Amino acid sequence: MKKIFCILCHKVTNPLLYTVNYLSSFDENIILIHVDAKSTMEEFEAFTAKNVFFVKERVDISWGGFSLVDSTIKIFNEALNFDFDYMFLISGDDLPCMNNQEINDLLSSIEMRNLVHYQDQRNTYVDPLLRVRYDYPKYFYKKDKNFVEKVKARTFRLIMPFYVSRRFKQDAHKVAQFYKGTNWISLNQKTLHALMAFINTNDWYRDLFHHSFISDEVFFHTALKQIGVTDNYHDENKLNDALRYIDWTTGPDYPRTLDSSDLAKIKASGCVFTRKISSGIPYEFFEKLIQ
Template sequence: MNYIYAVICHKLTEPLIFTIHTLLKSPLSIIILHIDNKTPNNEVIRIKKKLGDHPNLLYVPEKKRIDVRWGGVSQIEVMLLLLRLAQRYNYKYFSLISGDDIPLSSNKSRESFLNIAYSNRIEFIGYNPVHNAQQRLAIKYPSYFYNKDHSIMGKLCRKIFILYAKYFRTLDISHLPTLYKGSTWFTLTHEAVDYILDYVEKNPKYLNSFKYSLCGDEVFFQTIIFNSLFRYKVYNIENNIPDCERGMRYIDWVSGPSFPRELDNSDFIKMKQSGMLFARKVKSNIDQKEFEFFLL
């Protein structure tokens, strides 16, 4: 059986080139690539020219591409689109990654790890038990929240709005199951993917409840999985580890200056020693030859 890698990107980067070309060296890799619908056509052409044609590389058709906005429901919609496209294939695991991510081991090592994990149907998805997921959905967020404005004024405006919204812009989410929050990026068995899509189809109000959410993509899939029997198969669920590590991703939320940190070659040793499947997010202009370090 195959391994699906669903990639969300909006521009051509060195990590994207390395990741696609590396994964395609394995006959078991199937890549579904979504290029953001707002990406200029000349950039789309550059991406396709650089990545090339391959029988195991599927570009999401232009008519199905989504304009993905940070923090908005469109992030959930593109993830559901990729999950549905994956159902065309026979596969063991579906891994969601971005154009800024790279694999941290050879195809052989990663496939060996996942093959053993699949024999026990282990799911790799993050979960943060101390996070208040309710606030992500209980407020009707305005459109300006979906801009990454890190200025002091921007942060102040958002804080003031939330104080106001708790009284005047609240939404009734009492119909929803217990909410769980975790890292967006996951690796799930085809059984878990089928369960998610079946749940969404049978509960149409569930997706609609995320229409005005903020970063609801970090709640949508976790809530379905952790309210099901799949929760007992989540990797390291009994241990207190960072939720991104439960998804087998190396993500630095500590060092800064950006959060998450943009990883460069000074992070390579820690990335390699982490034992994770993928790292994000990696600086876009790192020389291709430096990435070979992870395939040794």
């Protein structure tokens, strides 16, 4: 089965090394990597397999801003230049929880349905409109805010109704409904082609999100609904419909940085990928994951 793995990253970590080296060892797989424009490419020269490629037009990615959507658009567009049956979007902090054959078997068993999770009773609900409706000030796009910035952010939430985006006022009516979910999605070839055809021919849709906040969790989910994609996998007994093991509950950081103490839970989850993995995780951990 021809699979393409689209990876968004900014540095070479152990999880990235293990993932790329393992998946690229199968000729049926293509690895396409977008490296944050702030990073140099020298350390990525370690990846020499013939089926590993890099996105040429790189984006300077900042937390919470449109740049993560932009980098994803670019990697998806470049993916369409390759011959593939199924695409996975992952980060440099991910590891596969299945070996290559198990991934193929899973895709066959779900009849190549899309692995896209829309928030439901398994999650704490977040109103997607809050991500899109307003023009957020620059200090919102800083993950580790100082005390003054935290106070400013709290104050802004009180006056948000006065900062509705001009683009939202102009074009939001064109969207039937806004949706949110995990940004780590997996799509069959037909769906990815349809998604990018919509995005690439509707500038108003991209512009609608330019001043939004953490919109990568809304942009693609809303677009998929807008174009009427219905061939999605769904199983409420799983952790989520994206089949990604991500721990948002136990801490101390959110999402939790996973280590060997999480191995049994990851293995039992039935997920395809897990994140976020410690950058220095030993190879033995990865070996046990895909056994």
